[in-house]
Amino acid sequence: MKSEWNLTYRMSIWFSGISARCAMRGERVIMAKSHMIAPPAGCTAALFFLDGQYVFSHDGDGAITSKFVSTAAVRQAFAGESIDSGWLPEGVIRWGAGSRGTWMVRWHEPGLYKVIIEGERPFRVALPSLLWFGQKTHYYIFAARAKTFSPKAELFRAPLPNVNSSGLI
Numbered sequence: 059m060k061s062e063w064n065l066t067y068r069m070s071i072w073f074s075g076i077s078a079r080c081a082m083r084g085e086r087v088i089m090a091k092s093h094m095i096a097p098p099a100g101c102t103a104a105l106f107f108l109d110g111q112y113v114f115s116h117d118g119d120g121a122i123t124s125k126f127v128s129t130a131a132v133r134q135a136f137a138g139e140s141i142d143s144g145w146l147p148e149g150v151i152r153w154g155a156g157s158r159g160t161w162m163v164r165w166h167e168p169g170l171y172k173v174i175i176e177g178e179r180p181f182r183v184a185l186p187s188l189l190w191f192g193q194k195t196h197y198y199i200f201a202a203r204a205k206t207f208s209p210k211a212e213l214f215r216a217p218l219p220n221v222n223s224s225g226l227i
Contacts, residue, residue, distance in 0.1 A: 095113055095115045095122075095124045096115060096117065096122045096124075097115050097116070097117050097122075101117075102116065102117050102118075103115065103116045103117070105127075105132065111126060112126065112127045112128070112129070112131075112132050113125070113126055113127070114127045146162075147164065149164045149165050149166060149167075150162055150163070150164050151163050151164065151165050151207055158193060158194070159193055159194035160193070160194070161191070161192060161193035161194075162191070162192050162193075163189065163190070163191050164189075164190040164191075165187070165188075165189055165190075165207040166185075166187065166188040166189075166190065167187055167205060167206070168184075168185065168186050168187045168205055169184070169185070170182045170183070170184055170185075171183060171184075171185050185201075185217065186201045186202065186203065186217070187201065187202040187203070187204055187205060187206075187207075187211075188200070188201060188202070188216060189201075189202055189207075189211070189213060191225075196226065197226070197227040198224075198225040198226055198227065199216045199218065199221055199225060199227055200213035200214060200215070200216055200225050201213070201214045201215065201216045201217060202214070213225075
């Protein structure tokens with residue numbers, strides 16, 4: 059009981075004097091002195107965006123329930139699907155999904171790499187470290203002097219014939 063009271067008390071302080079906007083209908087909602095966030099008239103639920111925090115409020119059977127929700131929970135609710143990267147290939151150092159689509163960053167250590175040109179025999183060529191970035195159908199590749207990955211590594215144009223000056227493959 060005491061922990062529930064503390065949570066309610068902290069929430070009432072957090073909400074004190076805040077006004078919010080119903081994302082669905084654009085109606086302005088001013089919190090009453092009771093510090094309760096309620097969905098606007100005509101809505102059974104609302105998601106409030108409060109200075110980097112999200113509050114979900116639901117009116118069920120005459121009882122209004124409000125709770126903080128995480129960014130991940132909001133994203134999953136709107137996406138309607140779970141996010142699972144699956145098994146990542148060796149060298150993948152970062153993977154994500156955003157408003158512009160799914161993306162991935164992969165590091166290739168320096169070494170001999172097999173090059174295949176249509177109509178020719180495959181051959182091996184020495185290449186420096188390479189950083190590959192792909193998002194949706196756009197792919198970029200850059201060279202680096204560093205032998206191991208560092209987020210601060212200086213990047214250069216990859217020494218490959220099918221890469222433009224901005225790294226686009």
